[in-house]
Amino acid sequence: MALPVLICDDSLLARKQVRKSLPESFDADILTAGNGVEALAILRSQEIGLVFLDLTMPELDGIGVLEAIKQDGLDCFVIVISADIQPEMQKRVTELGALAFVHKPVNPEKLVVILKQYGLI
Amino acid sequence: MSTVFSEEQRDCLQELINVAMGLASDKLARFLNTFVHLQVPAIELVNSAQIPAQFEARYSNTEAALVSQGFLGNDGLRGEAIVLYQLDNAHRIAALLGYDTDSASELEMLTDISSILTTTFLNGLADQIDNSLSYSAPRVLSSRQNNVSEALQETAFHWELALKVDISYQLVDHSFNCDMLLLIPGEAVLNIQKILERILEEY
Amino acid sequence: MSEDWLTGPVLEQLNSGVLVVDEQLQLVYLNSFLQRHSSVQLSDVKGKSLFQVFTDVPEAWLRRKFASVLELQSPSFSSWEQRQYIIKLPHLRPVTSSSQYMAQNCTMLPLKDPAGRRYVCLLIEDATDAFVYQQHLQTTLQKLELSNRIDGLTQALNRRYWEEQLKLEVQRAQRYQQPLSLLLFDLDKFKQLNDQYGHLGGDCVLIELTARVRVLLRDTDWFGRYGGEEFGIVLTNTALAGALEVAERVCLAVNSTAVTFHDQSIATSVSIGVAQLDAVGDRAHEVLIGQADIALYNAKRDGRNRVVVFSAGETEFLLKAN
Numbered sequence: 001m002a003l004p005v006l007i008c009d010d011s012l013l014a015r016k017q018v019r020k021s022l023p024e025s026f027d028a029d030i031l032t033a034g035n036g037v038e039a040l041a042i043l044r045s046q047e048i049g050l051v052f053l054d055l056t057m058p059e060l061d062g063i064g065v066l067e068a069i070k071q072d073g074l075d076c077f078v079i080v081i082s083a084d085i086q087p088e089m090q091k092r093v094t095e096l097g098a099l100a101f102v103h104k105p106v107n108p109e110k111l112v113v114i115l116k117q118y119g120l121i
Numbered sequence: 122m123s124t125v126f127s128e129e130q131r132d133c134l135q136e137l138i139n140v141a142m143g144l145a146s147d148k149l150a151r152f153l154n155t156f157v158h159l160q161v162p163a164i165e166l167v168n169s170a171q172i173p174a175q176f177e178a179r180y181s182n183t184e185a186a187l188v189s190q191g192f193l194g195n196d197g198l199r200g201e202a203i204v205l206y207q208l209d210n211a212h213r214i215a216a217l218l219g220y221d222t223d224s225a226s227e228l229e230m231l232t233d234i235s236s237i238l239t240t241t242f243l244n245g246l247a248d249q250i251d252n253s254l255s256y257s258a259p260r261v262l263s264s265r266q267n268n269v270s271e272a273l274q275e276t277a278f279h280w281e282l283a284l285k286v287d288i289s290y291q292l293v294d295h296s297f298n299c300d301m302l303l304l305i306p307g308e309a310v311l312n313i314q315k316i317l318e319r320i321l322e323e324y
Numbered sequence: 325m326s327e328d329w330l331t332g333p334v335l336e337q338l339n340s341g342v343l344v345v346d347e348q349l350q351l352v353y354l355n356s357f358l359q360r361h362s363s364v365q366l367s368d369v370k371g372k373s374l375f376q377v378f379t380d381v382p383e384a385w386l387r388r389k390f391a392s393v394l395e396l397q398s399p400s401f402s403s404w405e406q407r408q409y410i411i412k413l414p415h416l417r418p419v420t421s422s423s424q425y426m427a428q429n430c431t432m433l434p435l436k437d438p439a440g441r442r443y444v445c446l447l448i449e450d451a452t453d454a455f456v457y458q459q460h461l462q463t464t465l466q467k468l469e470l471s472n473r474i475d476g477l478t479q480a481l482n483r484r485y486w487e488e489q490l491k492l493e494v495q496r497a498q499r500y501q502q503p504l505s506l507l508l509f510d511l512d513k514f515k516q517l518n519d520q521y522g523h524l525g526g527d528c529v530l531i532e533l534t535a536r537v538r539v540l541l542r543d544t545d546w547f548g549r550y551g552g553e554e555f556g557i558v559l560t561n562t563a564l565a566g567a568l569e570v571a572e573r574v575c576l577a578v579n580s581t582a583v584t585f586h587d588q589s590i591a592t593s594v595s596i597g598v599a600q601l602d603a604v605g606d607r608a609h610e611v612l613i614g615q616a617d618i619a620l621y622n623a624k625r626d627g628r629n630r631v632v633v634f635s636a637g638e639t640e641f642l643l644k645a646n
Contacts, residue, residue, distance in 0.1 A: 011132055011133075011135060011139070012129065012133075012134035013129075013132055013133045013136045013137075013320070013321070014136050016324035017324055019324075020323075020324050055158075056139065056159065056161045081248055082143065083139045083140040083142065083143030083159070084143050084146065084147075084159040085143050085144070085147045086146065086147050086156060086157065086159075088149045088150075088156045091160075102263075103141060103143075103212055104139075104140045109306045112295075115269065
């Protein structure tokens with residue numbers, strides 16, 4: 001059965017880049033959101049297994065989404081995909097429950113390693 | 122902006138710039154041994170003629186520095202990066218960079234700071250589009266004595282389009298704000314559009 | 325890659341210095357330009373610390389520059405205008421240039437070898453020509469500035485510059501509460517003199533007069549040509565009594581000896597008005613000129629070749645006369 005996946009990024013290019021970086025063997029139903037508010041609306045209304053989450057976004061940023069997921073006890077894995085790649089930021093999102101942290105621009109090979117690591121493919 | 126770049130192109134450019142800022146901030150953070158709060162740089166494509174007026178208000182009452190550095194890459198990518206910032210801001214970042222004002226002249230400090238900001242950022246941009254840039258030595262167009270908008274007027278005159286990137290570096294206990302202007306001549310704008318189109322086709 | 329053979333010879337013949345150091349700032353490479361200019365052989369210095377070989381480079385400064393290049397992997401620059409040179413080298417204009425060392429524009433570039441090891445390349449461009457031009461330009465500007473202040477004929481200060489100095493001295497005297505006096509004087513019957521001896525004769529008298537007056541003054545006094553045959557002297561830190569003394573000497577110096585022009589003796593004299601600063605405010609210097617001018621007018625009216633001191637009350641006379 002396909003895994004319901006949400007790609008959340010304010011940039012259309014970034015959403016496309018993530019989608020294209022996913023291996024063909026990855027069976028997913030992909031939804032997209034352009035900011036944190038949209039993402040939370042989707043997460044609260046339907047079952048999502050995995051979220052690819054950008055950090056710097058208008059309306060509600062990635063940190064806000066992570067906090068809301070934690071607070072609401074939403075059941076999903078989050079892989080943060082961010083341009084802010086400082087170690088401090090990585091530590092912060094991991095503390096907020098993110099599964100992994102991927103640098104922008106996304107490197108497909110690294111993404112595959114992470115997906116394999118968590119048995120998602 | 123939409124008159125020159127399509128919405129998709131604009132989005133693409135913004136994303137490239139966000140990532141470039143991220144790369145630059147990471148390097149700066151490691152170099153300065155501090156954390157840099159990254160803010161999404163607002164980009165705007167403006168007619169060069171409008172620039173002096175846009176900056177006059179912000180920099181007219183303070184002592185500001187204006188430093189220019191040319192850049193040149195493959196695929197007809199070229200232009201001039203102009204960094205504007207307030208001098209009292211500069212002294213804070215100079216202290217972080219380990220300058221004591223006795224040993225280094227102020228001009229040298231100004232060119233070093235803006236060169237670091239410009240080249241780390243533009244290198245991050247070039248990396249993403251499989252390009253590489255070479256740079257001219259930075260040149261101070263105006264510091265405390267001169268009028269910022271006059272200096273801008275003289276420079277902006279020769280360029281058709283300017284990509285205005287509002288950059289704000291917020292360090293843990295210092296804030297450093299600057300404006301970066303990428304002044305790009307007409308045919309280079311077309312070349313940038315080609316590069317953006319190529320990226321968009323890939324995805 | 326078939327052009328690989330080019331790189332070596334070009335690097336060796338380049339008219340710029342190329343120096344490469346590793347992360348420990350130990351020398352890896354110097355091209356011929358640098359080896360020749362610094363009288364150093366690459367084979368002797370390879371692997372040595374840059375600072376051991378070039379002992380007079382600004383070490384702390386250069387370390388900081390190189391650290392930023394290595395850490396940020398982005399170039400750094402140094403211009404001769406801010407730092408004339410990094411490595412002291414002789415230049416190729418030993419005869420025609422006054423500067424002792426090569427002025428340098430330097431670029432520091434990050435490099436990586438195929439194994440990923442990091443290096444810094446220091447490019448040194450000879451900017452001595454630009455440096456020399458800049459020095460010429462500055463000398464010329466200084467001359468120009470001087471000629472902007474000087475009256476071409478008499479070599480006294482010109483009116484514009486003299487008035488500027490008067491204004492500044494008046495402000496200074498007011499601030500420090502020091503006395504200041506002004507002499508205004510006219511060459512008597514200058515029109516007749518010109519008619520009789522020609523303009524060259526007139527000019528000759530003006531030149532001679534200026535020379536005679538100049539030797540009577542201190543370095544701190546300002547002597548200017550105010551108009552055609554009218555001159556002014558600002559006497560700093562001088563009260564009326566002292567000013568009167570100077571004025572009498574000027575009067576005597578001009579009148580005691582005739583001026584010789586083409587074997588003719590031209591007897592001349594001056595009339596002098598003296599005033600001491602007593603006005604306050606922004607326009608004090610104008611008031612002072614007006615007062616000295618009134619005294620000068622009185623000196624002429626009283627029969628010329630004399631000194632008259634301004635005294636209050638004469639203004640009223642003048643007002644009535646008008």
